[in-house]
Amino acid sequence: MAHDLEYPGADGVPDWGSLYRARGVEVVRHRPVFTGDVFEKVLVQGLGETKTKTVIVLQHPCALRSNGVDLHPRLMVAEVRNHRVIPVEDWTGHVSKMPLPELIPAVETGKRHQAAFFEEPYLVRSDDLTLDKRITCLSQMGVNMLLQRWVHHNSRVVVKTAMYQEVSSPVYEEADLIEEWCEERAEAGLEIQEAAAEAMKWLREDINSGSTRQRMLEDSQQRSTVRRQMRTALRQFG
């Protein structure tokens, strides 16, 4: 069976909602910035002038941060703007775009359906990607599809999303755990950045002659153990 660019859904039936983890009011501040996050009103340097645009983070999850907590000063993004719904049978085409149908489900205007345009990439200052500007976080499957299309756009190679899933699962899991940690620790009055640093320290703690919980997350069979340990650790903070 030849393999091509994939679409959200199965047997020709779309499941647009499965692209997203959270949209609009569902987006929480505690989640660390991740590949596929959509931000609005971000300053970008156009040809000769500075503009504000809605953008999606393209950088691979492993290439977002220098030390696990702090984002690289500049990140690669692509412009996001209105676009008609691309039917699932056409997802093999439109290779220079990542369709984002029902990105803003609360509206019925043309703004409801959008797409990321890979031919309009920008480098943005990461300190301009503030959490109050974030309007969408992609699901893990959405991130996998974005990576599949972005890599194909740049290299003409199609890699199954299942492969991206295997590679990006540990870092997606890490983002989930940091979100949970920050949410719990916010109740104790910690700022997000402070709580994220605390979570990362816990994940990178040497637990068994050089092994860390962060490394354990690479093994799907050990992830539930790390989650249980983390929830126990959070309860111990009281």
Add this chain to the structure above:
Amino acid sequence: MLIDRNQELLEPGTVGADINPPPLLTETKTVATTVLTEDIGYIRKRARNLHEETDELHQQGHYAEWNARTNQQGRTSTQEMLDELANLGFAWRDLAKLLGVSVPAIQKWRRGEGTTGENRQKVASLLAGCDLVSAHYGIQEIVSWFEMSMQLGVPVTPIDLWASGRPDLVFDFASGHLDSEQILTAWDPKWRDRYRSDFEVFRAGDGYLSIRQKER
């Protein structure tokens, strides 16, 4: 009347086993073996029917017990049931997938916001399913089991089976009555093609997982 040619054979010598014709059967023997074949065929058919009936009966048993356990679990609040699932080690995103809702919906339930009766039932049935496979099939670390690929190189887990509305396959996989290939085929007959890949995951020089083409 058939002649028993075995009586007429010459001394075969050391190569006899290679040159001797197969022994001819008498009519009596032919009739007896025909009857035997029919009998065995009948027994085989009965065994197959019995196998199918016991499969069905076993599944009915699973469902009946699962229902009873669901009703039992459903007595506690959704929030408490979610806490219990979290303590087992489930990721919130996997719970969302298993229950067919969004992650934000799960987050709302965790904060105690109301759920519909249907959603409460879904949470209870998942917890009951975990109880059932742990109790009957001695599965340790139930969440780790739910996250385990069913076959090397095939990224399908019991979570995928459950999320697609096939708890029966989850129970069959746990019981070991069907092997992983049978389960995967029942779930998606095209699974071999769907998950065949020319790429593999490896650890790159910087220590991170990466993707490369397989060696042919």
